[in-house]
Amino acid sequence: MTFFDLTKKRSSIRSFKEREVSEGEVEKLLKAANSAPSAGNLQSYEIVAIRNKELKDELVGASHGQKFLGQAPIVFAFLQDEERSSKKYGDRGKLYSTQDGTIAATYLQLAAEDMGLGSCWVGSFEENEVAELLETDKRPLVLLPVGYPARKPNKDSGRRELDDLVRFID
Template sequence: MDLSEFQNFLAARYSVREYEAGCLTEEEKDYLLQAAASAPSAGNLEAWDLVIVTDAGQLELLGDAAGNQHQIPDAGSALVVCANYIRSMSRYADRGILFAVQDATIAATYMMLAAHALRLHTCWIGAFDEEEVKGALDLPPHIRPVAILSIGRGMPPESHPERMDPEGHVHYDIW
């Protein structure tokens, strides 16, 4: 893949909120997990864990916890990417909390790009009631849900939002 192919690949990925019914195949799940496992992580501790949700009732609970975002149950599958504090705090003490969140975020991003390579669609959902998600998934106290990814065969939106010029994010040498 040359540089322009890579840029086109990234530009063609977008959030999808309308899905056809269906769940991920085992091969697709394996591919996504391999992508996440290849993500960089602090101290190579891979301080992230994943809950793959395909049960209709569980998907409804996640949708409710995310302010009634219908794309979660509609997608047929959701990936709840979690930070595992214990894994990173074992080496980095309190700083490990940040590193676990970073590890989970990078793993989620890799899975979104892998899904795009599989011609699947995703939507990153960060707006959710953390305690509701923890309760619905029976997460242990040292696990924090960082993102819910709806994932499936989507129906692309008619238009894509304009993006900020990348230079608008950049500061050189000092702020």
């Protein structure tokens, strides 16, 4: 699949088959995330890969009842490591570490699509609750449930027109 086919085909998946994601597939996904660019190549984020059923169900509770988090065979949580970036970049490290983590999550999401897996970016959750469940003092940026899609959404989510989105300065 070309990159452009992949981005056209990708859509959020919120229903997963019971089929497991293999160790090899998980490694491939993580290597894709690890290849993302980051400020100063510091990679100021952490990834927690959650397969524990009880913990996934607790994440549902901390995410306003988004049940598909419990259904996915694996959930990747991306945590911001602000301290790592701020040591070098001061105040700017806050922004850089947010960007580092979300770019890495994007790479993982696109890799999942390329591998025939599905995912959904989950940003609606209680930060403190998720951090407590993951036993971390780092800020959770995004939860990414990944698995084999049970069904594809048949509705195109649509996008803004480029004219509305872009301003050229020539």
